Amino acid sequence: MFPKYDVIVVGAGHAGCEAAAAAANLGSKTLLVTMNMQTIAQMSCNPAMGGIAKGQIVREIDAMGGYSGIVTDLSTIQFRMLNRSKGPAMWSPRAQNDRMLFHLKWREMLENTPNLDFYQDMVNGLLVKDGRCYGIITGMGHQIEATSVVLTNGTFLNGIVHIGEKNFGGGRIAEKAATGITEQLVSLGFESDRLKTGTPPRVDGRSLDPGLHRDRACKRLADTRRHPQARAPQRAGANCDSVGSALRVPDRRHRAG
Numbered sequence: 560m561f562p563k564y565d566v567i568v569v570g571a572g573h574a575g576c577e578a579a580a581a582a583a584n585l586g587s588k589t590l591l592v593t594m595n596m597q598t599i600a601q602m603s604c605n606p607a608m609g610g611i612a613k614g615q616i617v618r619e620i621d622a623m624g625g626y627s628g629i630v631t632d633l634s635t636i637q638f639r640m641l642n643r644s645k646g647p648a649m650w651s652p653r654a655q656n657d658r659m660l661f662h663l664k665w666r667e668m669l670e671n672t673p674n675l676d677f678y679q680d681m682v683n684g685l686l687v688k689d690g691r692c693y694g695i696i697t698g699m700g701h702q703i704e705a706t707s708v709v710l711t712n713g714t715f716l717n718g719i720v721h722i723g724e725k726n727f728g729g730g731r732i733a734e735k736a737a738t739g740i741t742e743q744l745v746s747l748g749f750e751s752d753r754l755k756t757g758t759p760p761r762v763d764g765r766s767l768d769p770g771l772h773r774d775r776a777c778k779r780l781a782d783t784r785r786h787p788q789a790r791a792p793q794r795a796g797a798n799c800d801s802v803g804s805a806l807r808v809p810d811r812r813h814r815a816g
């Protein structure tokens with residue numbers, strides 16, 4: 560059913576999308592396998608691209624022909640250059656993005672990339688012989704061969720979600736964890752450990768009384784001059800230059816993350 564690929568990329572998060580685009584654009588016959596095509600390039604948490612110690616990475620990826628900067632520009636709703644009080648070497652471009660538009664633009668760009676196939680399934684094993692990985696095994700039982708396999712599983716490998724004192728398996732909220740690969744990698748001699756991520760609470764804007772919080776809320780205006788994240792400037796998102804607001808939370812007990 561499946562041909563042999565040059566490159567299989569597992570996981571269509573930001574890393575996987577870039578890896579698949581890079582491989583395909585370099586002429587490799589590439590397969591991008593991901594658990595859910597509806598969550599391609601989903602922004603996990605704060606829908607921002609760039610920021611301190613990250614903005615330059617988006618531009619470096621862009622300089623190498625990656626798509627993150629282009630997609631960011633096409634879905635930006637607010638742009639700020641952070642750290643402006645310091646010298647230019649410290650400036651950090653940060654875009655806030657329309658989460659859904661970001662995913663759609665990424666998917667559109669990938670679907671228009673030659674040499675790139677997609678398959679929706681969970682990869683739960685690697686084909687390994689004589690210390691060399693030559694393909695993947697999926698949850699549906701397909702064995703797909705490739706010269707190279709790139710793993711970009713993000714927070715999904717045996718992921719656990721903690722909410723208060725409850726915890727359960729999951730890659731992100733309402734998404735399954737990926738099982739099988741970690742155990743196999745450990746059996747092959749790799750070490751496995753856990754990293755923690757945090758997420759702020761989502762607040763229903765309709766539940767806030769702006770009058771009540773006026774003393775603690777401050778407007779975060781967008782920069783009047785936009786600095787595109789990609790070299791070839793894209794048309795900014797329709798709502799670009801919107802106003803954001805920050806709310807200071809005085810009591811540590813109400814803080815998250």
Ligand SMILES: Cc1cc2nc3c(=O)[nH]c(=O)nc-3n(C[C@H](O)[C@H](O)[C@H](O)COP(=O)(O)OP(=O)(O)OC[C@H]3O[C@@H](n4cnc5c(N)ncnc54)[C@H](O)[C@@H]3O)c2cc1C
Pocket residue numbers: 569570571572573574575592593594595598599600601602603604605680681682683711712713714715716730731732737738740756757758
């Ligand atoms: C709640 C939460 C909050 C976060 N907050 C931030 C933040 O504020 N700032 C920040 O920089 N980072 C944050 N992160 C980290 C975030 O994961 C990374 O920034 C970024 O999304 C990582 O991109 P990625 O491409 O490596 O992986 P991900 O975005 O995690 O994507 C991995 C993809 O691979 C797929 N996948 C995984 N395993 C398999 C498999 N076996 N088979 C098929 N498909 C598979 C998944 O479905 C997913 O599409 C947060 C993560 C979470 C969960």
